[in-house]
Every structure is written in C-alpha cells, then in structure tokens.
Amino acid sequence: MYQYDSVDKTIVKERVAQFRDQVNRHLNGELTAADLQPLRLRNGLYMQIHAHMLRVSIPYGLINSTQMRTLAHIARKYDKGYGHFTTRQNIQYNWPELADVPDILDELADVEMHAIQTSGNCIRNISSDQYAGVAKDEIIDPRPYCEIIRQWSTLHPEFYWLPRKFKIAVTGATEDRAAVQFHDIGLEVVHNNANDIGFRVYVGGGLGRTPVIGKVIKEFLPREDILSYCDAILRVYNLHGRRDNKYKARIKILVNAMGIDRFREEVDAEWQFQKDGDLKLHDTDFDTMAAFFPPPAYEDLSDGDERIAKWRNLDSRFNAWYDNNTVEHKQAGYRIVNISLKEHAVAPGDITDDQMDAVAEIAEQYSFGEVRSTHEQNLVLADVRQSDLLEVWKALDAQNLATANIGSVNDMICCPGLDFCSLANASSISIAKQINEKFTDFDELYDIGEVKLKMSGCMNACGHHHVGHIGVLGVDKKGEEWYQLTVGGDASNNAELGARLGPAIAKDKVGDAVSDILHVYREQREDEERLLDTFRRVGVDPFKERVYAETN
Numbered sequence: 007m008y009q010y011d012s013v014d015k016t017i018v019k020e021r022v023a024q025f026r027d028q029v030n031r032h033l034n035g036e037l038t039a040a041d042l043q044p045l046r047l048r049n050g051l052y053m054q055i056h057a058h059m060l061r062v063s064i065p066y067g068l069i070n071s072t073q074m075r076t077l078a079h080i081a082r083k084y085d086k087g088y089g090h091f092t093t094r095q096n097i098q099y100n101w102p103e104l105a106d107v108p109d110i111l112d113e114l115a116d117v118e119m120h121a122i123q124t125s126g127n128c129i130r131n132i133s134s135d136q137y138a139g140v141a142k143d144e145i146i147d148p149r150p151y152c153e154i155i156r157q158w159s160t161l162h163p164e165f166y167w168l169p170r171k172f173k174i175a176v177t178g179a180t181e182d183r184a185a186v187q188f189h190d191i192g193l194e195v196v197h198n199n200a201n202d203i204g205f206r207v208y209v210g211g212g213l214g215r216t217p218v219i220g221k222v223i224k225e226f227l228p229r230e231d232i233l234s235y236c237d238a239i240l241r242v243y244n245l246h247g248r249r250d251n252k253y254k255a256r257i258k259i260l261v262n263a264m265g266i267d268r269f270r271e272e273v274d275a276e277w278q279f280q281k282d283g284d285l286k287l288h289d290t291d292f293d294t295m296a297a298f299f300p301p302p303a304y305e306d307l308s309d310g311d312e313r314i315a316k317w318r319n320l321d322s323r324f325n326a327w328y329d330n331n332t333v334e335h336k337q338a339g340y341r342i343v344n345i346s347l348k349e350h351a352v353a354p355g356d357i358t359d360d361q362m363d364a365v366a367e368i369a370e371q372y373s374f375g376e377v378r379s380t381h382e383q384n385l386v387l388a389d390v391r392q393s394d395l396l397e398v399w400k401a402l403d404a405q406n407l408a409t410a411n412i413g414s415v416n417d418m419i420c421c422p423g424l425d426f427c428s429l430a431n432a433s434s435i436s437i438a439k440q441i442n443e444k445f446t447d448f449d450e451l452y453d454i455g456e457v458k459l460k461m462s463g464c465m466n467a468c469g470h471h472h473v474g475h476i477g478v479l480g481v482d483k484k485g486e487e488w489y490q491l492t493v494g495g496d497a498s499n500n501a502e503l504g505a506r507l508g509p510a511i512a513k514d515k516v517g518d519a520v521s522d523i524l525h526v527y528r529e530q531r532e533d534e535e536r537l538l539d540t541f542r543r544v545g546v547d548p549f550k551e552r553v554y555a556e557t558n
Contacts, residue, residue, distance in 0.1 A: 007068050007376070008153050008298045010118045017161070018115045021122060025049050026108035033105060048128070048166075050121025051107055054426050060099045060107060061124040062114060066134040066152040066176075067095035067379040067386075071366040074377055076117045078362035084110050089362070091347060091355045093419055093470055094173075095133050095379045096124060100426050122160060127168045127255075129159040129240075133175045135183045136380040139299060140388045142336050145195050146203060148178035150295035151232065154287070158233050165240050169247035170255035172240070173212070176205075185381065185497040187211050187220040188473060190257045191236055196226060204228045209239060209269070210261030213467035218258040219501045221266040223273065229292070234285040238277035242269065302374040302389050307339020311392040326410040326448060327399050332390075339392055343373070345385040345402060346409040346417065350442045353435045354420040355383030364405045372398050382458075383419055384412065415445055415457040415524065419470055423463030423480060424487070430463035432480025432487035432513070437461060440517040454524055456536045460495075473497035475537050476523055477504045478516060487513045493523060493549050494541040505546045507553055522552045 010018070028045045031037045037045075046052075050061040062077070069077075077097060081089045084106050085099045092098055102110060114120055123130060132152045139147045155174060159165065165172070176193045177184040186192025192208035204226045211220025227235050243257045246264070261269050318325040333342040345365065348354050357365075369377050369387055372394045378386035390398055402408040411417045418441065421427065423434030438461070445451055460474030471477035477492035489511055492504030511519055524537070526548050531540045541549070 007070060007149075008065075008295075014118070015115070018118075018120050018122070019112075021049070021120070022108060022111045022115055025111060029104060029108055044126070046107075047125040048123070049107075049111065050124035051104075052125060053428065054100065054422075055424075055428050056426065057101045058104055058107070059426065060102050060110060060121060061092070062097050062099070062119060062121050063124050063131050064096050064119075064379050065156050066132055066138065066149055067136050068149070069377045069379065071370045071375040071377070073117045073119055074362050074366040074369070076113060076119070078359040078366070080110055080113060081362065082359040088356050088358045090353070090422065091357065091379050091383045091385070093381050093383060093421075093468065094124075094131050095136075095381065096131055097379070098422075100422070125171075127170050127172075128166050129162065129168075129172045129174065131173075132156045132159070133173070133184060133189075133381070135177050135179055136378045136386050137183060137333070137342060137388065138178065139301070140335055140337070140340075140342055141179050141181075141183075142334050143180040144178055144336065145180065145197070146178040147296070147299060148176040148184075148193075148195070149299045150292060151178075151193070151229070152176050153295055153298065154291065155232065155236065158236075158285075165244065168240070168244055169249050170252065170257075172243075172257065174236070182497075182499045183381070185470075185473070185501075187501040188213060188217075188470075188497055189220065191239060192220050193227075193232065198226050202228060205232060207235065210258040210266075212256055212258045213470060213472050214256070215253055215465045215467075216256075216258065217467070217472040217503050218262065219503065220258075221261060223266065223270050230287040231281060233287060234281045234283065235273075235277055237280060237285055238273045241276050242272045246272070301337075304337045304340065304389070305391070307391060307393070311339075311395075314392055314395055317396050323403075323410065324396065324399050326452070327403075327408055328395065330410045330414070330452070331408070331412045332395065335389070337389075341390055341392055341395060343387040343390045343395070343398060344380075344412045345387065345407050346411055347384050347407070348411055348417050349406045349409045350416070350446070352406075353422075353425075354418055354438055357385075361405050361407060364401065365407070368398060368401050381419075382412075382417065384417070410448065411451060413456045413458075414451040415454060415459050415476075415520070416442055416451060418459040418461065419474070420460075421462050421469040423461075427463060427468075429466055430480065431465075431482040432463050432489065434461050434463040434469060434478075434480060437478060437480075437489065437513070437516050440514075441520050444517045444521050454528065454537075456538075457524070458495075458497075459520070470497065471495075472503050473501070474504060475541075476520060478520075481510050483510065489513065489516050491516075491519055491523075491553065493546060494538065496538060507546065507550050511553075519553045523549050526552045 208220030373387035461478035462469035473495035495504030
C-alpha cells in the first residue's frame, strides 16, 4: 500500500495542529459553533442527534493491520467500543467528544490515516473495487490510479469549495464492483484498438434526492490524461454548478440541465488548455505508483487442498462459509475471504474494538497483514491460502465474524438512520433487525440466492436504496415512520434504478413486504435466475400485487 513520505506526514500533522487550535478556540468561546462548522466538516466531523460523528478516510478501502489496531484503540478509548463501516469504504465513530477529536486525529496521523475531505463540498474519498489486485476478472490494478487521483485531489485549492460534494470511483475489472456509473466521475478501464490502456469516463451519476445513472462523456481516455481530464470536468462544474440551492448543486443536475453533448463540449474546450501541461502523466509516474502495490510473496501452490475438501464434507457450517464468503483468487492456491459484518444481532457495518483487533491478528497471520473495507459494509482478507481457510474460519467464527451470508438478503446495506443521523426521517437499523428475524433459516437464504437489499433512512440515500435489488427508503408521514419499496435496482455494469412498488407502507409491515417480494420471486423464477433476472423478465406488477394485497 502507499506509504507516506515526509511531505505527506508534515501536511497531515500540521492539519491536526491547525484543527486542535480551532477546537480550543471554540471551546474557549473565541469561535462560534457557526464559525467552527465549516472547519470541522473539512476534518470529517459531523454533529448528529446524540453526539458528534467522526468519519475517517480509508482510501480505496485499504487498511494494514497496524491501522486496524489503531482503529480498535480509538473505538475503545474515545468511543463506545465500536466503529461503523460505510458504503464509501470509510469508518465512522458515533460518540467522540469534541475535545478529544484532535487527539484522535493525531493518533490516526501516526499510522498514516486522517479524516481530511470525508465531508464538505470537496472531492471525497476515492473508492474502488475491494478485490483490486486479486480479482480473476481484473484487467489492471486500479489502486495506483486511485492513489494518483487521491494525491492530486487532496487539499486541491481550486476544488476545495465546490458547489457540492464530489465523488470519484475507479474500476479495473470486467465486473464493476465499484458502482462507477453512480459517481460524479466514474472511470472504467478499457483498451482501444491498439490495446492501449485507458478509461471510459462517466459523469453526472449519483443517488440522493435525484438518482441519475452517469452518462458516458468519453469512450476512451488515455491513462496519461486522467488528471487533466478530471480537472477539466471539475473546472466546468465549479464554474457552472448552482450554488443557490444545495438540492440542485450536484454535477448530475448540471449535466442534465446542459445536456451531455454541450457539457462535453465545455469540458473538451477546457481540456485543450491543459491536456499537454503539468497534469500530463507519464510511464514513470505509473511505474512509481505501481511500486507501492506489488503482489505479495505468494507461494507456488496447487489449486486443490485435500484437507479443506475433507472439512467441507464434515462440517456444514464451514462448507456454507466457504461457498458464500470466499471467492476465487487470481493466484492458484489462494482465495479471497469476505468477513461478514452482518451478524443477526448487530447493526449492519458495525464492528467492536475486540473484533477489529482480532481481524488485525488474523490478517497478519494469514493475509499479509492487509484488510479491505467494502461498499457492502463488510471486510475482506484478500490473500488467504486455501490450506489456511479452516483456521481463518475458526478464528473469525470465535469473534462472530463468520456469518455465512455474503450476497444474501441478510447481507444488507444499512445507513445509521434515525438512530444517529440528524438528517434521517426514519429508522434503518430496526428495519434491518425486523428483516433478519424473517430470515433465520440459512437453507432458505441459500435457496433464495443473491439479493442485494439496500436501505436508507432518508432521501440522501447513504444506503444506496435506489440501486438495491430490493430498496427500502424511510419517509416521514405526519411524524410517523413509513417506508417506500423499490425492486430491480442494480449498481453493476447493467446499471438500473429500482422501480417503485407503490405507496409507502407502515413500519411494522416492511419485513412482511420483503418476504412477499421473495415469495413472488421463488414462484416466478426459471432455472438459475436471480431475483434481478426474474424481475427484468416479469416486471413489477406481480411483486406489487402481492405486497399490497398483504398490506391493505
């Protein structure tokens, strides 16, 4: 992973000292809460219902074991013993005291972490594929490109006060696991006819109040031009984006208002002034950055392992975990392990300090000391030898981190909702619990198969409900919590927004409605169809009829 140099360390440490002074001045009465607000937001600190929330940046989801132990220590010392992994691959702490935040940031800086630009109208954390570097379908490792963009965008003086927040994602594989079409800028690796590496560029994607699938602004952008072209897009947005209405300030609104053709013309005109300037990248730039992401010291192993095959036959729980929570690796003899943060009694994405310490220990022992965070609010051990899988499973199981539900309806995305967030209209965590209680039979979960259930407590869509195979959105109706349902959303290559089923339903009916949707799917499916496939074939009406027949 990328290692800070002396410049990086100085910048982050000086930023901590600056924020410490700002907090002290506020606590001493020299800075009002209104004066502090934009300063704390630039350091990842929100004010929520009960307390402050600190969001820590995890660039493209990569964490080493030392950093994971520090995250555990912060949860133990400064919070209530846990953290919450988000859909941006970051981690949040829900209970820090304002006076302690500079100390937290100082301890993060010691292990090359920070909270810079995890909030505010700036370029946010660069996200990517959690299987980067190890996926069987990978064309290029996207992490060096993510890091190049991260360094360019961090504390960028021109793009630090944009009309609204700005998100960039990069994918280097044939399967899009980074949802690039739902970002302000999405970069998808492609080759041209000469087999040169480049990127298909999407612009203006996003969820929230106005969900939009990104539009292709450039079919092939040579890799050496990624910074200059992103810079041109951001300049056009910074110039023309609305600042009078925050609900209409995102770049997706500007692209839709101008039309993609005119927007492209504006970007290309801007790009001509800088495409051959200082932002032009060269092979040495890519080689230098790629050197920070070398492949681990893999052993020359065979694919098969008789011991694992034996245990799969003897232990049904281990076999289910192997089938559902591990993924084929590009290196023979290794597998990718997904760590489920969706144990039934826990809010999705939450992890305790002890669990974080255990994950760090397991990573050191079995996965080259590295952990990944995912968009699905889980963790990944990317490089586990097949012969070690039984030991890894036992170690995770001892920490309640081996729930064999990856990809199932219980592996749901869930924002903090009304339990914590001051913007929320309704609870999300309680709905997750309600749905989990409907699906306690793992054989039933496995028969249902892949279901991406995503829920948000408000229209800001932090839970990505618009692109869930099943989406759940909390709404306020005269002070009561109600929920709208969608079916058929997809954040992968065949991006699609879910179709709304109908009117919002009462809070106590959501679990029943999800169950009804899945019953229709199981009745209607053909062969090996997923829920998404069946929905695309039969349409929304059968699901709507069943849900509203039961709720009316």
